[in-house]
Amino acid sequence: RNFVVAGMARYLQEKYASASDPAFAALYDTRVQYVDERRRRVLVRASVTGEEKYLSYDLLVGCDGVRSVVREALAKSSNFEMDIGDIFQEFKAVHVEKPPALSASAMSLLPAALPEMTGIALPETGNMVNISMGVPRHRRSKLPAELQSEDIPTVAAYVRKNFRAFDLVDYDDFARQWVGQEWNRTGQVHCSSYHSSPHRIVLMGDAAHATSPSIGMGMNTALRDAHVFYELLVKHGDELDKTLPDFSKERVREGQALTDLAYHLYCFDAKAQLLEVVHIIVRSKLHKMLPRLVEDHPQNMIGRTGVALADVYAQASGLGIIPKHRRINDETRRRYFETSVGMIKDTEGGTSRWLTLGVPIVAISLGLAKYCASI
Numbered sequence: 001r002n003f004v005v006a007g008m009a010r011y012l013q014e015k016y017a018s019a020s021d022p023a024f025a026a027l028y029d030t031r032v033q034y035v036d037e038r039r040r041r042v043l044v045r046a047s048v049t050g051e052e053k054y055l056s057y058d059l060l061v062g063c064d065g066v067r068s069v070v071r072e073a074l075a076k077s078s079n080f081e082m083d084i085g086d087i088f089q090e091f092k093a094v095h096v097e098k099p100p101a102l103s104a105s106a107m108s109l110l111p112a113a114l115p116e117m118t119g120i121a122l123p124e125t126g127n128m129v130n131i132s133m134g135v136p137r138h139r140r141s142k143l144p145a146e147l148q149s150e151d152i153p154t155v156a157a158y159v160r161k162n163f164r165a166f167d168l169v170d171y172d173d174f175a176r177q178w179v180g181q182e183w184n185r186t187g188q189v190h191c192s193s194y195h196s197s198p199h200r201i202v203l204m205g206d207a208a209h210a211t212s213p214s215i216g217m218g219m220n221t222a223l224r225d226a227h228v229f230y231e232l233l234v235k236h237g238d239e240l241d242k243t244l245p246d247f248s249k250e251r252v253r254e255g256q257a258l259t260d261l262a263y264h265l266y267c268f269d270a271k272a273q274l275l276e277v278v279h280i281i282v283r284s285k286l287h288k289m290l291p292r293l294v295e296d297h298p299q300n301m302i303g304r305t306g307v308a309l310a311d312v313y314a315q316a317s318g319l320g321i322i323p324k325h326r327r328i329n330d331e332t333r334r335r336y337f338e339t340s341v342g343m344i345k346d347t348e349g350g351t352s353r354w355l356t357l358g359v360p361i362v363a364i365s366l367g368l369a370k371y372c373a374s375i
């Protein structure tokens with residue numbers, strides 16, 4: 001993210017600021033406090049001096065992230081719905097030397113890489129990799145004591161013994177970073193529309209659809225938002241009355257698909273998640289052998305050129321993955337809330353009945369795999 005942002009800042013500096021373009025002004029260390037959408041102006045405050053002033057706008061692009069102030073202006077409209085929450089996961093992220101087993105150019109999924117925890121590994125520059133390991137909130141207290149320990153040798157020894165995905169280069173470094181940080185949370189946003197024509201506002205990126213990093217597509221979708229908006233401006237000759245509604249028409253389905261895939265391709269129930277991992281492996285193999293007979297697993301389709309996230313969502317829904325996980329995840333989350341605020345008493349195994357729904361899918365896949373192996 002930082003590289004992309006720095007690249008864009010340099011581009012603006014070179015193209016507009018250096019050319020002393022009177023229409024260009026960059027205000028760093030300045031935050032939007034409030035959007036006065038009726039008068040098409042924003043109140044900004046300089047962080048260092050505390051000075052405040054109003055800036056008028058022709059078009060306000062709300063790309064101000066998960067806690068967007070610009071989005072608040074849209075929320076005043078009666079036909080705008082939004083839902084702001086978090087991903088119900090608590091995670092720690094470490095930046096370690098890339099183990100030889102890991103791809104330097106692709107995201108790796110690390111299902112059940114540590115007890116109770118699922119992770120992702122994202123390649124970084126300089127032969128480094130970002131490993132994020134998360135646990136659903138209702139299982140946090142069930143984590144092995146060693147993973148909650150603040151003693152570096154204890155964590156290092158435990159990870160050395162129990163990290164199942166691949167060998168790490170330096171377990172002490174992993175443990176030092178693990179102990180040196182709090183458990184993180186990250187937000188999730190759904191919006192029913194990404195624009196207001198009368199107020200000349202458009203939302204992009206996390207302001208519109210913040211999500212779990214679990215499929216590694218938040219930044220990609222934000223960049224695609226900007227690109228689609230540009231394409232629509234060109235198509236409509238800069239006419240905002242046409243561009244803004246068309247933007248929502250094209251992008252809301254992608255943003256909603258992004259957030260729901262990142263959340264519901266995974267399951268908060270550990271056993272159902274394990275079955276899903278088996279499903280991924282079996283379906284991927286069968287699809288390779290019989291591409292016309294067996295559809296690919298949605299996880300393999302993410303990020304493929306020409307495949308929209310809405311297409312992946314349709315596939316995941318059609319295969320029953322999203323409906324099944326949505327039921328379990330929503331139920332798990334609801335029960336956690338009800339028990340944590342004392343509405344109901346805690347009982348174990350509240351979601352296990354949903355597991356039965358997953359078994360037939362995997363059983364069919366396994367049966368088909370055996371059949372294919374025998375021919």
Ligand SMILES: Cc1cc2nc3c(=O)[nH]c(=O)nc-3n(C[C@H](O)[C@H](O)[C@H](O)COP(=O)(O)OP(=O)(O)OC[C@H]3O[C@@H](n4cnc5c(N)ncnc54)[C@H](O)[C@@H]3O)c2cc1C
Binds near residue numbers: 031093186206215
């Ligand atoms: C652990 C992790 C791993 C991830 N990995 C990936 C990945 O592999 N691939 C991927 O595609 N995505 C990934 N993402 C998601 C990605 O980081 C985000 O989707 C992306 O940064 C969103 O960009 P954005 O510009 O919309 O929002 P942000 O990056 O949040 O930027 C918003 C900007 O607005 C500024 N701002 C906020 N409020 C105000 C205000 N009131 N006034 C002025 N400025 C304001 C902020 O300071 C910030 O600079 C990951 C996210 C996490 C947490």
